[in-house]
Amino acid sequence: MSKRVAVxxxxxxxxxxxxxxGKPDAARIMFTAQIVGFLLGEGYSVVVTHGNGPQVGELQAALLKVGSPLASRLDLLVAMTQGEIGQLLAESIRSVTRAECVVVLTSVVVSKDDPAFSKPTKPIGRYLDEVESAALVRQGLSVRELRVDGHRVYRQVVPSPSPIDVVELQSIRVLLEQGSVVIACGGGGIPVIRVNGGFTGVNAVIDKDLASGLLAEKLGATLFIILTSVDAVMMDYGRPSQRPIPRLSVSQAERLLSEGVLEEGSMAPKVLACAKYTRATKNDSLITSPERLRDALKGFAGTRIVEA
Structure with missing residues (x-):
């Protein structure tokens, strides 16, 4: 591509x-749009991806209440939330930047033989009490028990297969070349498998960080940024000895992952996505909060993952 690309x-x-x-917050979305505007001003073409865990769970719960058969189609629920969240983001990005912004309904290919299909692990929706949990189990859904602030709670879990390819990759590339801001791979992408030369949806939710990293790799992005609720990757997270890690080589990141130091389902997939992207492209990746992104780009905040 002719310009630098940031995912x-x-x-x-x-x-x-x-x-x-999982309710959208107008002020937060507007701040996100300002971040996109900042990156455009820095000379980047920008692709925005987003999660949908709370939204897809709430949508499924609403459909279950009315007995809709769509409730069992996670691929379609992901598609619906791509449209909902993508539209909200696009409205704000257009308003702030005056740039053309396109929401791409994005399918991501997974393997039908991925072991994740027999071992649901990805949480969706809100925390549940025991009665709500039992109701989901009676409907054939998987639920995991958790301890939060000393209380027993539950959360639905679904299969989360590894992303292999992005179906709309070439369309995204063309839109970037034409100067559009692109919103893609929402909620990790609509999960599909290859069947008879085409694709069909499957019942899963792909990790959005891993899907985003794959998209960044395949686009040849200059920079991959994950924005989260903390300013940097932390050692001893949640303890008095908690401290930020300003820089990680790919090998150091992989060692932390293998040692189980990072929080599963939270920081671990983010670091894994960055390590995969940086190993494949030799370009840096960055984990930080929206509020500290500008400082992180200058090396004053965040965690930067580098090749070596």
Whole structure:
């Protein structure tokens, strides 16, 4: 591509109302749009990706209440939330930047033989009490018990296969070349498998950080950024000895992952996505909060993952 490309993966804190429930927050979305404007001003073409865990869970719960058969189609629920969140982001990005912004309904290829299909691990939706949890189990859904602030709670878990390819990759590339801001791979992408020369949706939710990293790699992006609720990757997270890690080589990141030091389902997939991207492209990746991105780009905040 003729311009530098930045792929920015948004965490829930860049979109959602802090009160919970996955409801969009206009002020947070507007701040995210300002970040896109800043990156455009720095000379980047920008791709924005986003999660959908709370939204897809709430949508499924609403459909279950009315007995809709769509409730069992996670691929379609991901597609619906791509449209919802993508539209909200696009409105704000257009308003702030005056740039053309296109939401691409994005399918991501997975393997039908991925072992994740027999071992649901990815949480979706909100925390549940025991009664709500039992109701989901009766409907054939998988639920995991958790301890949060000393209380027993539950959360639905679904299969999360590894992303292999992005179906709309060439379309995204063309839109970037034409100067558009692109919103893609929402919620990790609509999960599909290859069947008879085409694609069909499957019942899963792909990790959005891994899908975003794959998209960044295949686009040949100059920089991959994951925005999350903390300013940097932390050692001893949540303990008095907690401290930020300003810089990690790919080998150091992989060692932390193999040692199980990082929080599964939270920071671990983010570091894994960055390590995969940086190993494949030799370009840097960055994990930080939306509020500290400008400082992180200058090396004053965040965690930068480098080749060596």
């Amino acid at each position: 920015v993966a948004l965490g829930g804190n860049a979109i959602e109302d802090p009160s919970g429930g």
